[in-house]
Amino acid sequence: MQHSIRLTNVKGRSKMLMSMQAQLTQRQSMVFTPQLQQAIKLLLLNNFELSKYAETVAEENPFLEVEPPKAIRSLPLTEARNSDSSEFDSVAAIADSSGNTFRASVFKQVEDLILTPKGRAIGYALASHLETTGRLETPLEEIAGNLQVPLFEVEEVLQRLQQAEPAGLFARNLAECLKLQLSCEGIERARLFILIDNLNLIQSGSFVELRRKLQCNKEQLALALRQLRCLDPKPGLQLSNSDAEPIREPDLRTFKNDAGEWCVELNNATLPSIRVDEELGRRVRKLTSEDADKEFVRNALGTARWLSRAIAQRNETNIKVAAEIVRYQKSFLENGMQHMRPLKLKLIADQVGVHESTISRVTSSMMMQTPQGCFPLKVFFSTAIESDTSEEGASARMIREKIREMVHGEKPQCPLSDDVIATHLHGQGLRIARRTVAKYRRLDSIPSSSQRRRGYKLSAAM
Incomplete structure (x- = not known):
């Protein structure tokens, strides 16, 4: 559609053309509706947090009942592929704000400090990346990219959240943490x-x-x-009263069935079962005459139905993600950490049919019981190191396990230097630089060879 206006100056015999144009264009943008924010919350919660959240909602909604767990929901791996994308596909990260936990305290402060819906969504995403120490170590550029919002908007929300209590929360490094206090x-x-x-x-x-x-x-x-x-270098621990997340039951379990096939199941011992009391809703509707009462009944029933569907979809997404991880990491499950394959979020996202950010949020909150132990799902993801024996490369976690084993078996009078460890790994066909060995050693809190030598001498003298 186009409109034009032509103006002519007769005396000066000059012409001037002014044009006004109205054009229809299409562009995609994310609208942070209340229901989307609720869906985001459900996706991030583990089973224990979800159960607490459902109980809190049920206390305020007369048509919603939280029932005891039913039969265990199991999914053979052959059913996990080619799934439809879910309504959680485009969401970022939000967690529950009910209860007395580190996450609950942080998300409650997001709600208190940030008033706009879009600002809260950004705040929830920042809070979901917060370490239990109170530190924000994920780059803001990455968070802005996941949310598809300008970086300056994320920075503005972060500046506001740095007013949270205890002082020092949402700092990006130690110096900033101390200065905020x-x-x-x-x-x-x-x-x-x-x-x-x-x-x-x-x-x-x-x-x-x-x-x-x-x-x-x-x-x-x-x-x-x-x-x-x-000053407190780890102010977040004041909210959790511990250095780590509390020990809890796993959200998922993987095992081999009698036929020797790998299966994945939800741990329904910690998972709420939601029921909407439609009969009560019909009876109450017949008894209400005031418009305000009718509106309340309509909204409460709608909320209860949506929450029931959303939790079912959340469970379906989680079990499909876990099933794809198990399918890919069978070698680790059967033989241990040294057989962990390199794995990226995108590969699982493509198989399940959701966005990478969805996989990131699911894997950061869920834990799975395996024959090798109980692990957060994020443990199964690592970068690839070039290997002469494998086209896909070797898992960084596998390399770290090898380094730990070498250090554990070294002679106290001759501890292995990073160069020597790198040489040994080269001999096994793993192309890894000395600086990478040093990086992995520090990640696992392994002292340098000179520090270990002093420690061995001190232990011998005592």
């Missing part, structure tokens, strides 16, 4: 900022250099160090 002002605050920016000098004991940078004497430096020690 400072309540002093003036020269005292400035000195602490300098001190925090030079934590390496504290670690090395370079107090003369610190006094020069702070422009203070010994007593003033000692005071600043005492103030620094009062």
